[in-house]
Amino acid sequence: MNPAETPDSPDSGGTxxxxxxxxxxxRAEYERLRRHAAVRHRGVRRAGSSVLLLLALLLxxxxxxxxxxxxxxxxxxxxxxxxxxxxxxxxxxxxxxxxLTDRVVENVDxxxxxxxxxxxxxxxxxxxxxxxxxxxxxxxxxxxxRTVVDRTVTRVITSDVFxxxxxxxxxxxxxxxxxxxxxxxxxxxxxxxxxxxxxVGAVVDQVRERLVDAGFDKAAAIPDTDRTITLFQAEExxxxxxxMRLLDILGTWLPVLTVVLAALAVWTNPxxxxxxxxxxxxxxxxxxxxxxxxxxxxxxxxxxxxxxxLPTDAAxxxxxxxxRFLRDSTRTLLVVSVITALVAYLYGPGRPAxxxxxxxxxxxxxxxxxxxxxxxRTGASGRxxxxxxxxxxxVVIAAGALALVxxxxxxxxxxxxxxxxxxAVLIVLAILAAAAGPADRAGQRAAAL
Numbered sequence: 001m002n003p004a005e006t007p008d009s010p011d012s013g014g015t016x017x018x019x020x021x022x023x024x025x026x027r028a029e030y031e032r033l034r035r036h037a038a039v040r041h042r043g044v045r046r047a048g049s050s051v052l053l054l055l056a057l058l059l060x061x062x063x064x065x066x067x068x069x070x071x072x073x074x075x076x077x078x079x080x081x082x083x084x085x086x087x088x089x090x091x092x093x094x095x096x097x098x099x100l101t102d103r104v105v106e107n108v109d110x111x112x113x114x115x116x117x118x119x120x121x122x123x124x125x126x127x128x129x130x131x132x133x134x135x136x137x138x139x140x141x142x143x144x145x146r147t148v149v150d151r152t153v154t155r156v157i158t159s160d161v162f163x164x165x166x167x168x169x170x171x172x173x174x175x176x177x178x179x180x181x182x183x184x185x186x187x188x189x190x191x192x193x194x195x196x197x198x199x200v201g202a203v204v205d206q207v208r209e210r211l212v213d214a215g216f217d218k219a220a221a222i223p224d225t226d227r228t229i230t231l232f233q234a235e236e237x238x239x240x241x242x243x244m245r246l247l248d249i250l251g252t253w254l255p256v257l258t259v260v261l262a263a264l265a266v267w268t269n270p271x272x273x274x275x276x277x278x279x280x281x282x283x284x285x286x287x288x289x290x291x292x293x294x295x296x297x298x299x300x301x302x303x304x305x306x307x308x309x310l311p312t313d314a315a316x317x318x319x320x321x322x323x324r325f326l327r328d329s330t331r332t333l334l335v336v337s338v339i340t341a342l343v344a345y346l347y348g349p350g351r352p353a354x355x356x357x358x359x360x361x362x363x364x365x366x367x368x369x370x371x372x373x374x375x376x377r378t379g380a381s382g383r384x385x386x387x388x389x390x391x392x393x394x395v396v397i398a399a400g401a402l403a404l405v406x407x408x409x410x411x412x413x414x415x416x417x418x419x420x421x422x423x424a425v426l427i428v429l430a431i432l433a434a435a436a437g438p439a440d441r442a443g444q445r446a447a448a449l
Contacts, residue, residue: 042270049269056261057282061290063255064333068326070251071409078325078409080171085321087166091314093157097150100157100207104149149211156207276344284337287330294323294330328411335415336404343397364427368434382436385429396425 072079086092156162262279269275298319305315346353371377378385385392400422404410407418 045268045270049265049275052261052265052268053275053279053282056258056265056279057286059254059258059261060283060286061293062250063258064287064290064330065326066251066254068329072325076171080167082322082325083170084163084167086318087163089314089317089321091311091317093162095311095314097153097157100153101146101150104153104207104211105146152211153207156210273344273348277341277348280337280341280344284334284341287334287337290330291327291334294327298323325409329409332410332412332415335412339415339419360430364430365434367431368436371431371435376435378432378435380436382433385433386436389430389433392429393426396422396429 072082262283266272266275266279298316301319302312302315305312310318346356368382400418403418404415407414410418
């Protein structure tokens with residue numbers, strides 16, 4: 001209804017009345033009220049968008065961690081891929097070699113051997129000097145036994161056999177991570193009170209068998225007890241387990257909820273592009289915070305491990321191996337956030353953005369005109385590409401985003417590859433659009449007239 005007109009009175013019987021024309025004061029008041037309503041509406045949208053953005057940013061680090069926990073625990077291949085490198089880490093191998101060598105040497109009674117040799121020499125009437133020499137053989141003999149055992153154990157631990165045994169044991173018991181988080185005492189990795197232990201029983205069996213084959217019959221007496229290595233001790237392990245259980249439950253839905261909140265924050269804000277820049281920047285900042293938190297947790301973990309339980313370099317290797325996929329995911333999301341913020345800014349009215357677009361347009365236009373002059377005109381197809389350029393750009397960007405979503409655990413390299421392909425496609429489309437030729441465009445305008 002036109003605000004400058006008044007409707008017919010219902011009692012007039014349809015008799016027309018003169019139209020009421022607004023005075024300048026009435027029109028000014030009407031415009032003021034209209035602007036006020038619009039401003040209030042935009043303010044409500046901005047406030048709602050800010051709340052949604054705050055929730056999305058707070059949930060972003062938790063969503064990344066939850067997805068990592070759920071993915072590592074539920075996917076056997078992913079779990080094996082996570083723990084497999086531990087078998088080839090030199091600090092971890094050194095710990096296993098030293099522990100197994102100590103166990104074997106402890107079960108070889110060198111003193112009994114020297115005592116038996118001394119008695120045999122005495123019974124044979126050997127000179128006292130020879131008998132005393134036999135008694136002093138205990139130290140050298142113990143060192144020789146340790147050297148041979150260490151060499152044998154090292155060959156086993158550094159061979160492909162250890163790698164295969166390690167991966168096979170973890171593949172059969174990938175639920176060990178769940179056991180650590182829930183406190184169950186089963187599997188290769190388990191939590192006992194405030195201590196997390198690694199069961200190396202399968203490796204002990206392999207070493208014992210190799211030593212027996214090498215002639216060390218005493219190695220068969222290696223006990224089945226104490227076949228675990230303490231990874232770390234933490235007083236807050238119980239709370240961490242409770243937190244991880246919650247993250248595991250939310251692992252599927254928390255990332256989805258975070259993405260939905262971020263999308264709603266952009267959609268509800270009146271300035272969609274500006275809000276997209278803010279959201280992407282905020283997510284990037286939260287990923288940096290998560291990387292810093294991982295570094296702090298690493299330092300706390302290393303400080304909590306007694307050197308007598310596990311050397312610092314071995315503890316560092318274990319931590320870095322377990323969280324490397326979490327770090328990779330965080331870095332990938334950081335790169336995606338930076339790229340999203342940059343692209344959203346380049347589509348804005350800022351002077352640097354306009355300069356970049358101008359340079360890109362001039363470059364693709366020059367290349368297209370060069371093709372046109374060379375006789376490689378795209379004709380109607382080029383004109384169609386030029387008329388639908390904005391739509392095609394959106395399709396290419398959407399296709400790139402979909403490729404990253406469907407990519408199985410994308411890395412920074414995968415993001416760079418998808419971005420490079422998307423840019424190449426956009427450049428090619430722009431060049432083909434510019435290669436339609438000026439004559440063709442003139443003919444098109446004439447036909448339209």
